[in-house]
Amino acid sequence: MNTHISPTQRLALVTGANKGIGYAVAEGLLGRGMTVYLGARDTYRGTSAVSALVARGYDARFVQLDVTDQASVDAAAMTIAQDAGELDILVNNAGVLATPIHAPSATSVDEMRETYEINVFGVVAVTNAMLPLLRRSAAARIVNITSNLGSVSLAASSRGFPQLLAYNSSKASLNAITVTYANELRNAGILVNAVSPGSVATDQNGHGGVLTAEQGALLPIRMATLPSDGPTGTAVTADEDLTHHRLPW
Template sequence: MANETLIALVTGANKGIGLEIARQLARAGVLVLIGSRDVERGSAAAALLSSEGGRAKFIRLDLNDHSSIEAAAETIRTEHNRLDILVNNAGIVDAEDGPPSSGSPEAARRIIDTNFIGTLAVTQAMLPLLRQAPTARIVNLSSSLGSLTVNGDPNSPYYSARLIGYNASKAAVNMLTVQLAAELRGTSIAVNSVSPGYVKTDLTGHTGFMTAEEGARLPVKYALLGEDAVSGQFVEPGGTTPW
């Protein structure tokens, strides 16, 4: 996949791993659209990457505001008429989330509305633009916590991480990957779920053991896969993740 003129949209790219994914794509010569619901932070992130020599533009996009999603798609259509890479990075956690016996159903709804429904809405809005690209890549940021196998394995280090809303949201994102990859089989669009690892960001309360730079490497790798790209995979830094 030649990257001289590639156009990428990264959602939630104003900070954390999203910003680092955008930075690494920009360093690879990609024009990066910084998707952010916050105008000030998104504009600042785009300016930062531009000051570092990359090509970056801010585009307002709120996963909970479908009109902003449609407006973003229309802006990309008007200015570029295609999209080569979509990185569905934006996501939330909620302090009221917890085990199935006590986690707040309202918190679970908020998380799923953003992490899954919002991601689905963005993907659907951008698909016509991705179809206009010679080859296109969709990277869905997932988590090992979205693996049913991992959640059911007492020997897994993640076994005790019972966050019904967050874990379910990432399992749903994985279902999106599986079904969309099957639907797009035979096209030039590859879609994969990528778990970046346990990264030190606001989302994890900075308790991870990987830096944002380290965590961004695998999503960027899958965003830049060549013409022989795999599709329908669930991967993490250590290799393939069981669904």
């Protein structure tokens, strides 16, 4: 495949993009005429996903990317740097919900570490590796895929709130990370926001959500393509009717 990318072509990277919401976000950005790197840990699954999109005429590209492996993250950044020299959009989508689910008091430290390695430290690793490329863009955007379960306010106000210690706290951490990066990068014109796609049927929840992956991708795509006067340092969530609103911290 020709690796040349036009200087005028918008370029995006979506992590965990071989299936589910990540794949739908990549597909949506491709449909807007962008070149999109699909980051995936598994080479076979990643290349299969890209092949299906290329067959439809899209400029989709696979990059092996394990967010828990710094060497893999650095290699992905080098690949994009060699192909294009810059990056316009980063969607930190890769995430994990450990199963089986335990009560907070029965959650092991190992389970916490495994969850944080992907949902928290992985986001920091990828963001830091890609920032030199994002800084070269005239209008860079970072979207971190969060969850309503990361809202401390909602958890505190509802006795029936799911008590997923590892997952919920990791997404709360991700929200704080989003604000911290947004404040640092505000003057550079890089908009950084957290997006909860809503109740999407995915492998993580046993396909128990009410929205399709394509519907769940709509809000992340919107935040990835914000105009220069768009918000930064916010968290937004989608309702079942696809309307959206601020997600309380």
